[in-house]
Amino acid sequence: MNWDDLRVFLAVARAEGLSGAAPRLRLDPATAGRRIARLEQSLGAVLFARSPQGYTLTEAGQRLLPRAEAAEAALAEGLEAGDGAGRLSGTIRIGAPDGCANYLLPQVCAAIGAVHPDLDIQILALPRVVNLSRREADLAITVSAPATQRLSAERLSDYRLSLAASTDWLARHGTPESPEALKGARMIGYIPDMIFDAELDYLAAFGVTRVPMASNAVSVQLNLARAGAGLAIVHDFALPAAPGLVRVLPDQVRLTRTFWLVTHAGPRDARLDRFTTLLREGMRTEIARLEALVG
Incomplete structure (x- = not known):
């Protein structure tokens, strides 16, 4: 079992299908399907239940998921430690209600991107709650704290x-x-x-x-x-x-009202922790600046 196969497994589990995972993997769906089959063969276990509606984790897949996520976090932390320039890289997706996404996040993310030019920041603006459990985003800004223990929330700013x-x-x-x-x-x-x-x-x-x-x-x-x-x-x-x-x-x-910063519960890689710190500071500063303009 190698990391590249685990990476495909995580993408398919998060997208709940091959078609949704393929663009993020930069593979075609058929290739992603063959990689999943190879991983299942090497483990001697079926990881997904296939249906016309998509791919659903089996019990074996659910047992593998936290191990794969831990490997992902460890790899990201190792890459971060080896980055002599201290710059963030890769892709981070933020989900947010459209008011926040339109009037706050552009300024905040532009400032972060200027310091970390190798980082790709994606802003997912939706008139609904972003579903972190389905991996629609890496983190989310919400107007209420989530009720599930699978997610972690901190008060961001009034x-x-x-x-x-x-x-x-x-x-x-x-x-x-x-x-x-x-x-x-x-x-x-x-x-x-x-x-x-x-x-x-x-x-x-x-x-x-x-x-x-x-x-x-x-x-x-x-x-x-x-x-x-x-x-x-x-x-x-x-x-x-x-x-x-x-x-x-x-x-x-x-x-x-209050904005909440919501992330997945459990271990998190150092790169996302650093980005979250920058986002938190930037959001609080930008809200205070803009509100001061109107008194």
């Missing part, structure tokens, strides 16, 4: 949200006199049945039951507000990127 509208909309419709007035106002928000985390249900606290202008994406909501479509709850850190929007009732409508 962030603020405010009510905002375009100056044009306010000139035409006037400024609401109190939070109670939002019940009858033209609101912008999430598509109600696509709110994937209770922490994102901002409008429920104000008794708003109808959202006439809605999107599952924060960036679309922000642009709807800029276009004069109504009032929206927006991230303070996004306001510097949205000229023409102003905060409304800033002393009365002020929400605070």
Whole structure:
């Protein structure tokens, strides 16, 4: 059994199939399938149950998985120790809600990439929770801590949200006199049945039951507000990127939420630990900088 075969095993286990694993391995699916068959033959055990829906780990495969992951971590740590320049390399994928992915991660990751030019950083922006258990990403930023012990979470940073509208909309419709007035106002928000985390249900606290202008994406909501479509709850850190929007009732409508940094539980390679430290520091600094711009 060699590392190259274990690498193929890990990719197929994480993608739950040959087609999903092949691009990351830079192999065609047929070659990946032959490598899995070779590994199974050398071990004398069937590692995957094959079906039209994909590849599922058997009991033997589940027993091999933590050993393969430990070998992966040890190899990465050895390569990191041998890097005389101390630069990070390889590929790291971050999953994040689209507000964070659009308005925070580009600046943070650009700064990290400038210092570590051999590192490939991938930002997976999704209007849902990134599934680390299925290896969609190496780490994730979420708005709630996960409930499973298979993942590890740490509090990353609080962030603020405010009510905002375009100056044009306010000139035409006037400024609401109190939070109670939002019940009858033209609101912008999430598509109600696509709110994937209770922490994102901002409008429920104000008794708003109808959202006439809605999107599952924060960036679309922000642009709807800029276009004069109504009032929206927006991230303070996004306001510097949205000229023409102003905060409304800033002393009365002020929400605070928390970003969590989520990783796989258990041993982690030194390279990912170093990247996580840089990400943590960069995120906290960038949130503080942007929020200071809007007061």
